[in-house]
Amino acid sequence: MPELLEWLSHRRIGAIEVNKKMKKVMKQLAIGLCVAGLATPVALHAQTGNELIDTRFPELSRYLNISEVLQAAVYDEIVASNNSSDSMIGKTLLKEALVELREAEVSHYHSASDHMAMLGPFRVFESRATPGLQAMIRSEFSADETDEVLAANGSIPPIAVEVLKRGRDFGNRLIEIYLNDTLYDKHTAVDQALEEYLSDDAHSVAPHPKTSNLLSEHSAAYSFRVGFPQLSGLTWASQWLQLATLELAMISKNDADLEANIANVISLYEEKIAPEHGGLMNLPTDIPTMPVIAPNLYSFHPGAAYVLDNISVLKVVIGDILVNPDVLDRTQAIEDMVMQYTQKDTDLDNETDYLYFVLRGGIYNQGGPARGGMDEPDRNRTREASNIQHISNYPMR
Numbered sequence: 442m443p444e445l446l447e448w449l450s451h452r453r454i455g456a457i458e459v460n461k462k463m464k465k466v467m468k469q470l471a472i473g474l475c476v477a478g479l480a481t482p483v484a485l486h487a488q489t490g491n492e493l494i495d496t497r498f499p500e501l502s503r504y505l506n507i508s509e510v511l512q513a514a515v516y517d518e519i520v521a522s523n524n525s526s527d528s529m530i531g532k533t534l535l536k537e538a539l540v541e542l543r544e545a546e547v548s549h550y551h552s553a554s555d556h557m558a559m560l561g562p563f564r565v566f567e568s569r570a571t572p573g574l575q576a577m578i579r580s581e582f583s584a585d586e587t588d589e590v591l592a593a594n595g596s597i598p599p600i601a602v603e604v605l606k607r608g609r610d611f612g613n614r615l616i617e618i619y620l621n622d623t624l625y626d627k628h629t630a631v632d633q634a635l636e637e638y639l640s641d642d643a644h645s646v647a648p649h650p651k652t653s654n655l656l657s658e659h660s661a662a663y664s665f666r667v668g669f670p671q672l673s674g675l676t677w678a679s680q681w682l683q684l685a686t687l688e689l690a691m692i693s694k695n696d697a698d699l700e701a702n703i704a705n706v707i708s709l710y711e712e713k714i715a716p717e718h719g720g721l722m723n724l725p726t727d728i729p730t731m732p733v734i735a736p737n738l739y740s741f742h743p744g745a746a747y748v749l750d751n752i753s754v755l756k757v758v759i760g761d762i763l764v765n766p767d768v769l770d771r772t773q774a775i776e777d778m779v780m781q782y783t784q785k786d787t788d789l790d791n792e793t794d795y796l797y798f799v800l801r802g803g804i805y806n807q808g809g810p811a812r813g814g815m816d817e818p819d820r821n822r823t824r825e826a827s828n829i830q831h832i833s834n835y836p837m838r
Contacts, residue, residue, distance in 0.1 A: 493620045494613065498703050501686065504710060505616075506582045508679035509590075509609050512756060514574060515672045516596040519665075519763045522566040532766040534562030535668045539765075542663050550657045550727075550798075559670045559721055567671045574675055575715045584613075597759055598772050601779050603644045608752035611638045612683050615738075615745060619690035620699075631742050638748065645783060646751040648744035650795035652788045655781060656754050661768055665760030666726075673760065674724030678713040680753050681729040681808035682706065688735035688811040702812065709813045727806040728753055730799040734811060743792075750799075755782045 494502040522528055561567060582590070588606060611634065618630045639645050656662065665673050685706050693699035713723045730753070731739040731746035739746040755778065762774045781788055790798070804810060 493617050497620060500707055501703055503581050504578070504679070504682055504707070505613060505686075506584055506587050507578055507580065508676075508683065509587050509605065510582050511574060511578055511679055512605070512676050513590055513594040513596070514577060515669075515676055516594065516760065516763055518566070518570045518574075518672060519669060519760065520596045522563055522570075522669075523764070523766060525566070528563065528566070531563040531566070531668070535664065535764070535766070538562065538667050539663055542667070550653065550663070550802075559674070559724070559726075561668055561670045563668055567669055571671050571675070571721070574672070578675070578679075578714055596763060598776050598779075600644075601755075601759060601775050604646065604779055604783065605752065605756065607638065607641065607644045608646065608748065611635075611745075612687070612749055612752075615742075615749075616683075616686055616690055619687065622696075628741065631745055635742075635745050635748070639785075642785070643783060646748055646755065647782065647785045647789070648747050649785070650747050650790040650792065651751050651754065651782060652790045653794070653798045655778070655788055656758060659758065659761070659778070661761040661765035661774075663761065664764035665757055668764040669760075670726070671721055671724070673757070674721060674726065675714060676756065676760075677725040677727070677729055678710060678808065680756075681713070681725055681734060682710045684729050684731060684734040684749070685709075685808070685811035687738050691735075691738050691741075705813060706811060709809070713808065725806060725808040727802045728757055729807045732796055732799055733804050733807045751782055755779065758782075 494505065522531070587609075592602060594602060614634050615631060618624060618627055618634065621627075624630055635648060639648060686703070689702040689706055690699065693702050713725070716723055730750050735746070758778050759775050762768050762771055762778065768774050
């Protein structure tokens with residue numbers, strides 16, 4: 442732990458230091474650990490407020506907690522890269538790529554992607570940042586520590602921090618509900634959790650699908666995905682883990698099945714973020730969404746599913762604003778987009794349009810099935826490859 446805190450306090454990813462507020466928070470955490478006499482690495486799960494996840498699946502809890510720390514660190518890296526005097530070439534390449542996307546008739550956010558796009562216009566900055574971020578993902582943060590790190594983030598305004606924190610807590614609560622064997626009426630529990638989440642109107646996103654135009658048509662659209670494909674892929678891998686966990690917690694037949702499923706989903710996640718063979722070819726190239734990764738939970742709890750999807754998309758939109766070099770007032774732009782996502786009755790899609798939008802890119806690009814087993818794109822496959830029998834070959838009854 443001291444080595445981790447030292448790295449977090451003084452790290453220079455791409456020769457860029459973290460902001461002073463983040464340093465102060467991490468220094469306070471280090472002091473607290475020293476006072477407690479913790480000289481060796483320890484698990485920090487006991488007081489996270491997610492007791493079932495912490496107790497039954499401490500490794501899963503660690504990865505879920507670190508996801509928001511990762512998001513904050515990625516935002517910091519984007520801002521630092523943009524502020525670097527060495528980023529002019531990257532900015533020019535990004536602008537050219539965005540123009541091509543806007544002019545392409547078939548451009549669509551969830552269109553099929555190519556992992557070769559992992560080499561983005563800011564590839565020098567990403568190649569320096571990614572190893573440190575991968576190491577950070579394997580470190581340990583409790584939920585309380587995660588909140589402190591998010592609050593110390595200087596890249597996004599406080600309103601955005603609060604909305605993202607509230608969304609994370611809501612997702613964890615849903616997992617807790619489905620892990621609780623003593624809670625039999627899970628549907629009512631989810632409804633109550635959603636009602637409580639929405640009770641803070643200013644810091645909760647809509648429980649309905651927001652129009653895809655908020656993602657695809659705003660002035661800085663595609664900037665995060667195109668500009669930093671590796672960093673966006675890392676954050677999407679964490680979002681995939683949350684959705685896959687929810688699906689598995691819901692559909693597992695018994696405790697033994699659940700234990701096996703969670704162990705498998707952790708293994709799949711680790712293969713995405715830090716594969717043994719190197720490279721980042723298993724990272725998602727698209728935003729993981731509920732209908733694709735957690736279809737059962739989406740079917741039973743659409744309102745809760747829309748909340749988590751809107752939070753995921755909002756993270757991307759914030760990333761777009763931070764990446765795009767033409768945005769003059771980033772704080773105001775982020776606050777405006779947060780306001781649009783927290784409004785409950787405007788800019789909404791119907792379910793059919795929403796499903797068409799999120800399903801278009803295919804499950805492979807969004808990280809693959811919760812149980813795994815997909816190692817190639819699912820689009821444009823033959824019937825033989827998909828093991829789908831032609832209807833004329835089925836026996837008559």
